[in-house]
Amino acid sequence: MTTKGQLMQDMHTGQQVPADFDAWRRERWDEIAGPNGKAKVVAKGMISGSSVQMLPGIPGEWSTDAAGALTVTASAADGVTVGETLVDGTVVVPSGSALGFSGGRAGMAGGANGAYGVVVTDPREVERLGLSGIDSYAYDPAWVFEGYYRAAAAGRQIEVERLTSPPSTDRILGPLDLVVTIDGVEYVLTVLEEQPGQRLVVFTDETSGNETPGIGRWLTLPDAVPGEPLVIDFNKATLSYHHLQATVFTCPLSPEGNHLPLRITAGERSLVFDVRAKAVTYLRHLENRDWDAARAMCTAAATVWHNDGKGDESIDANISGMQAQIGAIESMRYDVQRQLAAGDEVLQQHVVHVATKDGRRGEVHAAVYFRFDGGLISRIEEYANFVPAE
Template sequence: MAVPASKMEAAGVPAAYRAWRESRWEEIAGANGKAKVVANGKIIGRDDHTLPGVPGVWSTDEAGALTVTAVEADGVRIDGRTVDGTAEVPAGARLEFPGGRAGFAGGGDGAYGMVVMDPAAVERSGLRGVDAYPYEPAWVFEGRYRQAPPDRRIEVDRLTSPRSTEAILAPVDLVVTIDGTEYVLAVLEDFPGQRLVIFTDETNGTGTPAIGRWLVLPPLPPGSTLSVDFNQATLSHHHLNPSVFVCPLSPPGNHLPMRVEAGERALVHDTPGHHQRKDA
C-alpha cells in the first residue's frame, strides 16, 4: 500500500519521491483519477459510434462538430440540458449520464476522444492504495535518449480481447547502464508528447505483474540526458479497468535480465478476496 509520508520521512526517503507518490495517487484516485474512468473511446467521422455502457449514438456533422443522438429516457445531458433528438456537443461541454456519471469530450475537425467517469468507482472497488517496494536510491540512474530511425514504429501487442497488435511510434531509445552493463530500451509514444518505456524484468509474475511495468519519461530531444528512476516504475492503467484501458505491452527487447525490486508492485483493495493477480 502507499507508505505514509511520516514513515517515509523517518526512512530518509527524499521529499521529491514523497511528493511523486502523492501525485501518483491523485492521478489514480483524485477528482479526475484514472480509476474512475468507466468508458472511453474515439468518435471519428460521420459513422455512428457507441460506447459500452454509455447511452446515445455519437457521430460528427458535416462541419466536423461532435453530435449525440438520444431520447429523453436515455438521460444524456449536455451542460444541464437533457438531449431528446440530435444535439451538438460544444467544446468543453459537461456531459452527464445516469448514475451520476460525467463525460468529457475533446478534439475537433471530425475526430474526438471521449472519457466517461464514475465518481463512486474507487469507493465501490475498494481500492485503497498501491503496494510498492521500499525506496532504494541504488535504482536511480542517468540515462540518455538515442535517436531512432526516422518515423520508426514498433509492432507491439495491445491488451484488447482478443489480443491485437499495433505499430506504435518509437522516436528514441533509452540508453541506461545498470551494474556496468548498458541496456537499450525502446521508448514508445502512444500519445503525442508522451514518452513511455514499457519493460519486463525477473520480478514479473511473482513480485510484479507478468505484463511488465511503465516508466513515464519527459519528451526531451535525442541526445538529452535524464534521470531514470525505477522507484517511479508504475503499474499500467490496465490494472485499474481492464475493459477500458487496453494498454500496449512491452516491445521486443525491453526485458531487463534482473530483479528490479523498485517501484509499484500491485493495487491494494479492501474488498475481501479482491487482489491483483501477479500473472496479469
C-alpha cells in the first residue's frame, strides 16, 4: 500500500519509485491487511503431547491422541466448528482443517506427528484496530547496496530476547551472516532462520527509539549461496508483526552486534491508525448493541468517566450498565458533529438520538474524550446533557 503521506514524500524528494518497489509496497500492505493479513490474526498457539492444553484466546481444550493426531474438546456452547461440524465432545482435527469460532472468527490447524499449530483470525480486526496505512521514509536508491552471505559455523544458534511478557530468551538458528558495505564501511549482521528457508535480519540503527521503533526493524532476504552477490535494499526494511498484535506475535529482538551506528533513513517507520474512525466504530458497535465488539476495542484496564458524580468506572461496568438499560430503548443513533485528533487522543462532539419503546424521544448532547493505547481505547470521558424532544 502507498499511503497519502508516502506519496507526498516521494513527490517532494522527486525520486522516481521503481515499478517493482511500488508492487512490493502493495504486496506488503496485502500481507498486513489483505484477506489473510497478519493484522487479522487475533490468537495462535502450539500443541504438542497428550496433556490437555488451553490456548489463550482460543476456546476448547486441545491435545493429541495416541496416534499423534490433533484433538479438540468443546461443548456446543463454545461455538467451535471443524469443517462444517459443530464440536460437542471430542473430535479429531485433521491437519489443514478449517476451524470456526463464535463472533465470525475463523481458524486453521496445521502440523503432523504430535506437533500442531492453531491460528485464529477475525475479519473485523483491521477495522477494530483502525489500521489505515504504513508510514515510511521516501524511497531513496542511495539505500540499495550489494552484499553477500558468509557461512557461519555449522549448527550455530543465536540467543535472542523475545517480546513475551515478561521478556524471555530463545535460541534461534543463525546459519549465515550478512556482509554489506555502507559508505565504505563493512558491516556484518547475523541472519536468523526461525522458519526453514526464512532469511531474516533484525537490526537497530540510530533512528531506533525515536524515528523508528526501539525494538528494531526487519530485512527479509532471499535464499542464496554464500559469497554470491545479493541486493540489500533498506527501502524494504519493515516493522515486525509485534506492532499489530503484541500478545500474538512475540517476535525476536535484534541479536547482539546487529546495530548499525548510522541513521538508516529508509524503510517503514510506523503503522498508521485512524483514531477518529476508531472512535466512531466504537459508537456504531454500541448502536448495534454489539457489546462484545465494543469491549474488544478497549484495553483490559480501560476506564470511563461521566459528569454524573459517580467517578470512574471500568469499561466492563460501563458496558454492563448500558446493557441493563437497553431493554427500554427502541433505537439510538450517534450523530457525530465534529472531531479533533492529536496523536492518540480524540475529542468529539456528538448528539445521541434516542427513541424509547414507550414512545418518548430525546437527544443526548455530549462532548467526549477518547484516549488510545496501542490502538485500543484506554480512557473515555463524557460530558453529557439529556434534552427531551419538544
